[in-house]
Amino acid sequence: MSDSSADIRYLRFLKPNGELDKDAPTGSHDPNEIADLFRRMLELRVFDSKAINLQRTGKLGTYPSWYGHEAAQVGVAAAMKKEDVLAPSYREGGVMLCRGVSMAEILLYWGGDERGSDFAVPRDDFPYCVPIATQCLHAAGAAMAFQHRGESRCAVAVNGDGGTSEGAFYEAMNIAGVRKLPVVFVVINNQWAISVPVAAQTSSSTLAHKAIAAGIEGVQADGNDIVAVRHCMREALEKARKGGGPTLVELITYRLGDHTTVDDAGRYRQQDEVDTASDLEPFIRTRKYLASKNIWDTQLEEQFLEQCTNNIEAAVNNYLATPKEAVEQMFNHMYAEMPESLLAQRAHAIHFCDTDKD
Amino acid sequence: MADVTLIDALTMAMAWELEHDDDVVMLGEDIGLNGGVFRTTAGLQERFGPQRVMDTPLAEGMIAGVSIGMAAQGLKPVAEIQFMGFIYPIVDQMINHAGRMRNRTRGRLHCPMVIRAPFGGGIHAPEHHSESTEALFAHMPGIRVVIPSSPARAYGLLLAAIRDPDPVVFLEPKRIYRSNKQAVADNGEALPLDVCYILREGSDVTVVTWGAMVFESLKSAEQMSAQGISCEVIDLTTISPIDEQTILESVAKTGRLIIVHEAAKNCGVGAEIAAMVAEEGMYDLRCPIRRVTGYDIVMPFYRREMDYMPSVAKIGDAIRDSMDD
Ligand SMILES: Cc1ncc(C[n+]2csc(CCOP(=O)(O)OP(=O)(O)O)c2C)c(N)n1
Ligand SMILES: [Mg+2]
Numbered sequence: 001m002s003d004s005s006a007d008i009r010y011l012r013f014l015k016p017n018g019e020l021d022k023d024a025p026t027g028s029h030d031p032n033e034i035a036d037l038f039r040r041m042l043e044l045r046v047f048d049s050k051a052i053n054l055q056r057t058g059k060l061g062t063y064p065s066w067y068g069h070e071a072a073q074v075g076v077a078a079a080m081k082k083e084d085v086l087a088p089s090y091r092e093g094g095v096m097l098c099r100g101v102s103m104a105e106i107l108l109y110w111g112g113d114e115r116g117s118d119f120a121v122p123r124d125d126f127p128y129c130v131p132i133a134t135q136c137l138h139a140a141g142a143a144m145a146f147q148h149r150g151e152s153r154c155a156v157a158v159n160g161d162g163g164t165s166e167g168a169f170y171e172a173m174n175i176a177g178v179r180k181l182p183v184v185f186v187v188i189n190n191q192w193a194i195s196v197p198v199a200a201q202t203s204s205s206t207l208a209h210k211a212i213a214a215g216i217e218g219v220q221a222d223g224n225d226i227v228a229v230r231h232c233m234r235e236a237l238e239k240a241r242k243g244g245g246p247t248l249v250e251l252i253t254y255r256l257g258d259h260t261t262v263d264d265a266g267r268y269r270q271q272d273e274v275d276t277a278s279d280l281e282p283f284i285r286t287r288k289y290l291a292s293k294n295i296w297d298t299q300l301e302e303q304f305l306e307q308c309t310n311n312i313e314a315a316v317n318n319y320l321a322t323p324k325e326a327v328e329q330m331f332n333h334m335y336a337e338m339p340e341s342l343l344a345q346r347a348h349a350i351h352f353c354d355t356d357k358d
Numbered sequence: 359m360a361d362v363t364l365i366d367a368l369t370m371a372m373a374w375e376l377e378h379d380d381d382v383v384m385l386g387e388d389i390g391l392n393g394g395v396f397r398t399t400a401g402l403q404e405r406f407g408p409q410r411v412m413d414t415p416l417a418e419g420m421i422a423g424v425s426i427g428m429a430a431q432g433l434k435p436v437a438e439i440q441f442m443g444f445i446y447p448i449v450d451q452m453i454n455h456a457g458r459m460r461n462r463t464r465g466r467l468h469c470p471m472v473i474r475a476p477f478g479g480g481i482h483a484p485e486h487h488s489e490s491t492e493a494l495f496a497h498m499p500g501i502r503v504v505i506p507s508s509p510a511r512a513y514g515l516l517l518a519a520i521r522d523p524d525p526v527v528f529l530e531p532k533r534i535y536r537s538n539k540q541a542v543a544d545n546g547e548a549l550p551l552d553v554c555y556i557l558r559e560g561s562d563v564t565v566v567t568w569g570a571m572v573f574e575s576l577k578s579a580e581q582m583s584a585q586g587i588s589c590e591v592i593d594l595t596t597i598s599p600i601d602e603q604t605i606l607e608s609v610a611k612t613g614r615l616i617i618v619h620e621a622a623k624n625c626g627v628g629a630e631i632a633a634m635v636a637e638e639g640m641y642d643l644r645c646p647i648r649r650v651t652g653y654d655i656v657m658p659f660y661r662r663e664m665d666y667m668p669s670v671a672k673i674g675d676a677i678r679d680s681m682d683d
Contacts, residue, residue: 061482061483061484061660062482062483062484090484109485109659110484111661112482112484112659112660112661112662112663113659113661114658114659128485130443130484130485130486130487131443131444131446131486132416132444133416162415162416163416165415165416165417165420166416166417166447167417167419167420167447193387193416194387194388194392194395195388195390195391195392195413196387196388196413196415196416200413200415201415201416202415262395263395267391267392267393268391268392324661324662325661325662327662327665330653330655330656330658330662330665330666331653331655334654334655334656341624341654342653342654342655345623345653345654345655346653348653348672349653349665349666352665352669352671352672352675353665
């Protein structure tokens with residue numbers, strides 16, 4: 001029997017020991033460029049832990065941490081062009097941040113305010129998607145729109161390992177294959193879907209294999225390797241832009257945190273697994289690499305973190321100072337024009353709204 | 359007999375039935391080792407094994423579809439959908455198969471299965487975690503829809519649902535999962551389905567409600583009684599099929615009807631009750647029927663969710679209006 005993973009490419013260039021493979025693609029050997037990406041990763045990490053703290057102190061609703069996903073998120077966003085369109089899953093707000101959504105907007109969303117999905121940029125990106133995997137079809141549809149208009153744009157769906165069990169995921173890959181759509185399906189395989197490990201999710205030897213039945217290319221990369229993530233995303237997007245059709249990109253990483261702030265992962269997974277994964281996480285190797293090129297050290301990191309923290313504090317203050325939307329706003333965006341029948345309901349809601357508490 | 363929460367009562371009922379009926383199996387996302395995201399199935403996999411309490415891959419259509427397959431072949435699956443917001447992939451399976459199997463095979467095959475799902479707002483949950491869409495399932499012929507509102511009824515009704523030979527969508531008002539405790543005898547005794555429960559007797563106004571709104575309605579009734587208005591509060595409990603008789607008898611006594619539900623008004627279950635009373639009890643009414651419901655809008659994110667939902671004040675207002683008519 002042949003090894004069923006043999007036909008799936010696996011990309012890793014920045015090794016866990018911080019060494020950059022000499023076969024790394026041209027264009028990834030500029031350490032300053034990697035340093036830029038690393039700073040983004042740091043920013044994501046600091047923001048993420050701040051968001052968890054806000055939830056713990058009652059200032060934010062349930063929040064899904066992306067702790068451990070930073071290289072995957074930064075790499076996906078770095079490979080995309082501004083005019084491309086993202087259809088994110090509920091956890092991957094880091095990709096949204098890198099595409100220009102503001103921290104205050106992300107906080108508004110998890111703080112229970114719809115304006116978090118009305119981000120100033122990028123205007124064409126889809127908002128967070130909570131019903132797992134449904135966004136994969138939206139990305140395929142967006143790609144159909146680009147193809148229809150002959151635009152050189154791509155759509156990117158970000159989904160989780162658990163999300164690859166949903167019908168919507170297969171259906172999206174299938175139509176994308178049939179129509180050679182300019183779309184990339186990213187699966188962030190963080191090994192867990194709440195309490196369900198990948199092995200209980202599928203018997204497929206890799207998630208990238210799921211591409212094969214759809215007749216599209218599947219590729220795996222080390223999701224903790226910023227170089228590999230960006231590179232395989234760039235390849236997939238370039239191919240899609242040239243009419244070469246869709247790709248499924250499986251990024252292998254680990255969910256280092258709880259599923260969300262209301263979850264306790266200690267109930268269902270062993271700490272030594274988390275410890276092992278922590279050794280492979282994306283910051284250690286990137287830091288080592290940059291240090292070996294003499295362009296990063298603890299002092300620079302401290303300086304940068306301070307700057308980061310200040311930016312994040314400002315965003316948090318902005319979020320906390322944002323008053324609730326007027327109650328009628330929950331009616332005003334239901335249809336392009338307000339139907340007659342909603343007018344009385346809106347008046348009722350305004351009448352009963354306790355403005356003292358607002 | 360210890361006081362237990364609604365969640366505890368559900369766990370007790372499932373444990374009882376797993377213990378006493380080998381055909382009962384449970385399936386869902388994260389229901390095993392993790393015990394469900396609300397801990398409703400906590401300890402059940404440990405006690406009854408992973409063959410009977412199964413974690414499934416993440417796919418709701420699959421969960422409903424395999425439940426139908428198992429049920430048609432002699433098992434009694436109790437499936438959990440993690441939140442009502444993620445229940446929609448099962449609609450195809452429920453309307454095209456679960457609700458039709460008995461009829462289309464003229465009774466040869468049938469589907470003794472339960473779909474459990476937490477629903478409703480009021481717990482500051484993220485987007486898609488707070489909706490009430492029981493009317494969708496109530497509209498499906500051949501499906502029962504049941505909503506408990508107390509620990510004791512949760513226990514007895516879930517047992518009844520599992521034992522029922524037909525498919526039941528069992529919706530759990532998560533806002534009251536842990537909000538009050540009650541002594542529940544763990545004796546395996548089911549409560550009847552297809553009947554309403556009168557929670558408070560009264561003579562001036564009938565209030566029909568269900569789920570978490572039972573509490574808002576009872577509070578409102580209490581306030582009204584201080585103002586000399588006597589409310590009868592009925593917990594609909596089985597949302598479909600409706601126990602028409604209990605409602606009609608109450609309306610015959612009071613002459614006034616208020617329906618309170620969290621779900622949107624348009625084509626909500628309240629519309630069905632109002633239509634039924636208009637058809638069958640019109641001449642008992644002394645004033646127009648009133649509905650206090652969620653608005654016909656997308657359930658707002660949590661900062662505004664309480665403005666969306668019926669409240670004691672909104673219910674009280676409708677009751678007073680009825681009295682003034
Ligand atoms: C359709 C649907 N079913 C269930 C849920 C509840 N839920 C939220 S996240 C999650 C697990 C998702 O796992 P995965 O796709 O691996 O993404 P990750 O959480 O690891 O980022 C589940 C079951 C949901 N949001 N949508
Ligand atoms: Mg996952």
